[in-house]
Amino acid sequence: MSAGEVLVVGGGSAAHRFAERLHHHGHRGGVTVLGAEPAAPYHRVLLASVLDGTLPPAALELPALPDGVRMHAGTTAVRIDRARRLVHADDGSVHRYDTLVLATGARPALPRIPGLPRPGTSDAVTALRTLADAERVLRADPDARRTVVLGGGLLGVEAAAALTRAGHEVALVHRGPHPLDRHLDADAGKLLAGRLAGLGVELHCGREAAAYCAGKLTLDDGAVLAADTLLLCTGAVPETALARRAGLAVGTGVLVDGRLRTDDPRIHAIGDCAEHPGAAAGHLEPAWEQAESLARQLTGAGPREAGYRGTRCVTRLRVPGIDLVRLGGRPAGGSGSGAGAGAGAGSAEVVTVADPARGRYARLTLHGQRVTDAVLLGLPRAIAALTRLHEQGLPVPAGRLEFLLGIEPAPPGADELPGDAVVCRCNNVTKHAITEACRAGAADVEQVAAATRATTGCGGCTSTVRSLCGMARTGGSTS
Amino acid sequence: MxxxxxxxxxxxxxxxxxxxxxxxxxxxxxxxxxxxxxxxxxxxxxxxxxxLDTPGRLTRPLVRGADGQLAPAGWDEALDLIAGRLERIRAEHGADAVGVFGGGGLTNEKAYQLGKFARVALGTSQIDYNGRFCMSSAAAAGSAAFGLDRGLPFPVTDLAAADVVLLAGANPAETMPPLMRHLAGPRLIVIDPRRTPTAEAAALHLQPTPGTDLALALGLLHLAVTEGRADREYLDKRTAGFDAAWRRAAAWWPERVERVTGVPVAEMREAVDLLAGAERAYVLTGRGAEQHSKGTDTVAAFINLALTLGLPGREGSGYGCLTGQGNGQGGREHGQKADQLPGYRMLADPAARAHVASVWGVDPDALPGPGRSAYELLDSLRTAGGPRALLVFGSNPVVSAPRAARIADRLASLDLLVVADFVPSETAELADVVLPVTQWAEEEGTMTNLEGRVLRRRRLLPPPGEARSDLDVIHGIAVRLGQDPARFPTDPRTVFEELRRASAGGRADYSGISWERLDAGEALHWPCPEAPAGTAPHPGTPRLFLDAFAHPDGLARFAEVEHRDAAETPDADYPLYATTGRVLAQYQSGAQTRRVPELAAAAPGAFVEVHPDTAARLGLRDGRPARVSSARGSTLATVRLVPSLRTDTVFLPFHFAGAGRANLITSAALDPRSRMPEFKVCAVRVEPAEAAGAEL
CATH class of the missing domain: 2.20.25.90 (ADC-like domains)
Structure with missing residues (x-):
């Protein structure tokens, strides 16, 4: 099929990836992108790196879109005329489409707190969604760096850690019993809280904000926190207003089917604004996979033409020094390759490792040897390996504990080597051959080398050969 | 004595x-x-x-008779037959109906003469060589970044003084063990999906999913920048293109890389800390990073990393590729590559054509243009528009080419297959004419090692029986095709003198190198131009790029590279990754080493390494035969249980022949620039082979 004139509403990562992949897969019709933000498309996911000062804002800019893509930054779509296949924008411009892709993303869900100014009206109170938000925080007076982060979800925790690294005094206020309580059980949560406290984050869990007034946040227990900056990390909601006004079916997000179509076959939705049963909201990987899938679909590129079947859910904390992942669990009613696949294939096996003194914790739920839900903290190698296995839908190794703890067998010492063990790999010389050479009179490494060639390749076995020589001389075990 | x-x-x-x-x-x-x-x-x-006295050593020409059997023949008979058939094929189907396939083990003189023979005596564009399967990706990436490709742009001995060396997809502890003597001091970071002996010697082993090294390299660059480790002064003064490269690497934050590669974020941080904290550090790539359908981009990504840290062109630090074959370096410089002329000149460059044509005494317009790359050449044999005759020198593609069953079939279908070798290789067994040639200890010549140092190969023994040098073979055919005998000398030293002139002014300039200087013990690394009369001879260039890179503006180029999947990833039918590689006791296709009794005893046959869990799931038992199948075919191998292996990956060495050829399953997906096949990753299934009654 031909996608004809493609119009993308939204200028974030999903829109950018989609435009890029559409071109890659051979779409030669027109492509227009309307981005509401004035900045060129950038990596929203790297905002924490701007907050902690490791990247300047300009470093977040995405690569230029392929030639021929018309990018309109700072242009907000306000109305879809489905009958005429037109989109009207706030600058009065009108854009025709044969295929419309909604990638409008999400907007911050803002709490109702008495006294709170409307975000954007003051540098002292801001959400954290856009580059402009991050720059607002950066503009804070260097002598007024008491920052309160409201909301202990992924974004809040990452922002709190980043600001701490940047030298802010950070208090993190979270209504749940511990940060990331949607992902972590109490044991893991306690460990995480400890790690955050260790970084210098002051935690206020089980608390709600009660009131805000002129740089002070009052909590529901009456405590008052100084907040030169108040950062609102209280969740996001899919940006669906445009779709809703156009009469498209909307649940939490714009409802899409396996071909990422809304109930108007000419209109698709991808990324944070879309609601698909196999994709977790607010994650980048599903947005990118949807962009790829839709680009293939619209250009007829195989073999993923069949459509989008969901993305396994991996929630990975991005805080240097804290290795934490939650696998699976999130999208409700996921099907196909989405999380939850394998559930019901036999009874559940639960593996738990808790080593709180060393900050290590793992809790895995397996069905048919495969992870359906897992939390790992402080186990970097297991996190990496298990994430891959989860992505590939592969079984977890039978040695569960060795796997989780990353244990490898220690190399045996020379006297423990069996006789047929190869000591010199370069010349395929066994321990037996070396001890025989010693028995026949070779007294040192050089003489063993002359007799067997051991040590003459890379030389790495020299110390082993020396100790075997020594053992032979002293009558030590050479069996 | x-x-x-x-x-x-x-x-x-x-x-x-x-x-x-x-x-x-x-x-x-x-x-x-x-x-x-x-x-x-x-x-x-x-x-x-x-x-030297290997069983089956070829000592007489063999010609396939009417009975279909190869039988001894005289040299004149064999050469007359070859020339006559070539003439007829050329007359009927044009010059490009004859192809030439060379090897990275040939001396510089042979490689040079073979390229000249193809372009001048045969007039064919259809010449390439097995080095295409070796370091072509590194060559393409190195040329693009630095303006010049020399495996190691520094003497190998420099490595010993390094603090840290990163080895991306290289396993020298098995493939070139004495190199490890130079790596005993530095702390090693080894990137390899397998826990190889080299990885065991490392301070840090990063174990990525096969086919994801490019993502890993992007992630290391990302971290180098966010950790403030980029050498900004070096980037400004000595490089161009960092911003565009960064815009790609920006999307590869470490947690995303971990998800794709399976390498822990903490280990990536450790790697960057080690590399960036070192006073002297090197980044080296090997076949593991290079033999992919994105090999050029992968090498480029590692070069990007090295450039970001300010390593290349600085004494005591740098980037290099560990070239594989004996003369893999010289073999790629002197014109047996489809797109190149001697001196690492490009065939499409009019000035290069004019220079070389003048040395050869021919009209530049008579030189053919660039031809097919190795796999494409082999794949096209006896197809519409493809060669109908092939002359093979020093190569065994029946074992070493990807998708080997297809290639064996193409070779067998030729009107004429001529193989010059000193052992009856599996490719020779398919030939119409087999020509017995000399080997190392029976001939004189030069080789260029992995550090660009030109070395003398010297003769100790006379060739056995009627074996002749490849130079004699080329001469014999060329003369029968009507060439002036003086144009194709058989004396290697005379050929080298001509090579000097042909390479003069090229990137790989050998004009200042003479056999006298080499015999006097001088260590000469190219470029080594001839010094003007009356001045001291050029000392050679052990270390390149110290003042400037070889681009006209002197700057190194970042490459704007993005990760992509391997051409094939596991699915329901082929659920595992297979990767191929080497064992210590065998070399390349094994045609030589399988005949050495001590080596055959150490590495007797095909095997497949499998994780014990994977084996248990698939019903595979240690020491028992297994069938490994991909979309292209099956191979038989003995199961080896290896607990350190990834559970999603199996490994097969590619040195073995017949039904045990690993290349029966490998993918022919090619890198778009280097035309390197994807040897290092394909999707397979593994099953016990006992049911089928297979015996290994």
């Missing part, structure tokens, strides 16, 4: 050896004075004399 100083016949280290012959017995010992091996030699090197 006679003795000569020469070099090992196998890999690109070209270890210095002393070869002696006494009372009918030839023995070898390492040359302690040669800096590359410092007295070291691996089992292959120690047993190399066994090659």
């Amino acid at each position: 006679s003795e000569t100083a020469t070099h090992c016949p196998y890999c690109a280290l070209q270890c210095g050896t002393r070869l002696s012959h006494d009372a009918g017995r030839t023995t070898v010992r390492p040359d302690a004075a040669f800096p590359v091996n410092q007295g070291g030699l691996c089992q292959k090197g120690w047993t190399a004399p066994a090659l």
Whole structure:
């Protein structure tokens, strides 16, 4: 099929990836992108790196879109005329489409707190969604760096850690019993809280904000926190207003089917604004996979033409020094390759490792040897390996504990080597051959080398050969 | 007793050896004075004399008779037959109906002469060589980044003084063991999906999912920047293109890379800390990073990393590629590559054509243009528009080419297949004419090792029977095709003198190198231009790029690279990754080493490494045969249980013949620029082969 004139509403990562992949897969019709933000498309996911000062804002800019893509930054779509296949924008411009892709993303869900100014009206109170938000925080007076982060979800925790690294005094206020309580059980949560406290984050869990007034946040227990900056990390909601006004079916997000179509076959939705049963909201990987899938679909590129079947859910904390992942669990009613696949294939096996003194914790739920839900903290190698296995839908190794703890067998010492063990790999010389050479009179490494060639390749076995020589001389075990 | 100083016949280290012959017995010992091996030699090197009287050694030309059997023939008969058939094929189907396939083990003189023979005597564009399967990706990436490709742009001995060396997809502890002598001091970071002996020697082993090294390299660059480790002054003064490269790497934050590669974020941080914290550091790539359908981009990504840290072109630090074959370096410089002329000149460059044509005494317009790359050449044999005859020198593509069953079928279908070799390789077995040629200890010539140092190969023994040098073979065919005999001399030194002139002014300039200088013991690394008369000879260039890179503006180029999946990833039918590689006791297609009894005993046959869990799931037992199948075919191998292996990956060595050829399953997906096949990753299933009654 031909996608004809493609119009993308939204200028974030999903829109950018989609435009890029559409071109890659051979779409030669027109492509227009309307981005509401004035900045060129950038990596929203790297905002924490701007907050902690490791990247300047300009470093977040995405690569230029392929030639021929018309990018309109700072242009907000306000109305879809489905009958005429037109989109009207706030600058009065009108854009025709044969295929419309909604990638409008999400907007911050803002709490109702008495006294709170409307975000954007003051540098002292801001959400954290856009580059402009991050720059607002950066503009804070260097002598007024008491920052309160409201909301202990992924974004809040990452922002709190980043600001701490940047030298802010950070208090993190979270209504749940511990940060990331949607992902972590109490044991893991306690460990995480400890790690955050260790970084210098002051935690206020089980608390709600009660009131805000002129740089002070009052909590529901009456405590008052100084907040030169108040950062609102209280969740996001899919940006669906445009779709809703156009009469498209909307649940939490714009409802899409396996071909990422809304109930108007000419209109698709991808990324944070879309609601698909196999994709977790607010994650980048599903947005990118949807962009790829839709680009293939619209250009007829195989073999993923069949459509989008969901993305396994991996929630990975991005805080240097804290290795934490939650696998699976999130999208409700996921099907196909989405999380939850394998559930019901036999009874559940639960593996738990808790080593709180060393900050290590793992809790895995397996069905048919495969992870359906897992939390790992402080186990970097297991996190990496298990994430891959989860992505590939592969079984977890039978040695569960060795796997989780990353244990490898220690190399045996020379006297423990069996006789047929190869000591010199370069010349395929066994321990037996070396001890025989010693028995026949070779007294040192050089003489063993002359007799067997051991040590003459890379030389790495020299110390082993020396100790075997020594053992032979002293009558030590050479069996 | 006679003795000569020469070099090992196998890999690109070209270890210095002393070869002696006494009372009918030839023995070898390492040359302690040669800096590359410092007295070291691996089992292959120690047993190399066994090659000289290897069973089945070809000593007489063989011609396939009417009965379909190869039978001994005289040289004139064989050469007349070849020339006559070539003439007829050329007359009927044009010059490009004849192809030439060379090898990275040929001396510089042979490689040079073969390229000239193809372009001048045959007039064909259809010449390439097995080096395309070796380091072509590194060559393409290195040329693009630095303006010049020399495997190691510094002497190998420089490595020993490094604090940290990153080895991306290289396993020298098995593939070139004496190199490890230079790596005993530095802390090693090894990137390899397998826990190889090299990985065991490392301070840090990063174990990525096969086919994801490019993502890993992007992630390391990302971290180098976010950790403030980028060398901004170096980037400004010595490089161009960082911003565009960064815009790609920006999307590869470490947690995303972990998800794709399976390498822990903490280990990536450790790697960057180690590399960036080192006073002297090197980044080296090997076949593991290069033999992919994105090999050029992968190498480029590692070069990007090295540039970001300010390593290349700085004494004591740098980037390099560990070239594989004995003359893999020289072999790619002198014109047996489809797109190149001697001196690392490009065939499409009019000035290069004019220079070389003048040395050859031909009209530049008579030189054909660039031809097909190795796999494409083999794949096209006896198809519409493809060659109908092929001359093979020093290569065994029946075992070494990807999708080997298809290639064997193409070779067998030719109107004429001529193979020049000293052993009856699996490719020779398919030939219409087999020509017995000399090997290392029976011939004179030069080789160029992995550090761009030109070395003398010296003769100790006369060739057995009627074996002749490849130069004689080329001469014999060329003359029968009507060429002036003087144009194709058989004396290697005369050929080298011409090579000097042809390379003069090229990137790989050998014009200042003479056999006299080499025989006097000078260590000469190219470029080594001829000095003007009356001035001191050029000392050669052991270290490149110290003042400037080889682009006209002197700047190194970042490449704007993005990760992509391998051409094939596991699915329901083929649920595992397979990766292929080497074992210590065998070399390349094994045509030589499988015939050496000591080596055959050490590595007797095809095997497949499998994780014990995977084996248990699939019903595979240690030591029992298994069938490994991909979309292209199946191979048989003995199961080896390896607990350190990834559960999603199996490994097969590619040195074995017949039904045990690993390349029966490999993918022919090619890198778009280097035309390197994807040897290092394909999707397979593995099942016990006992049911089928297979015996190995």
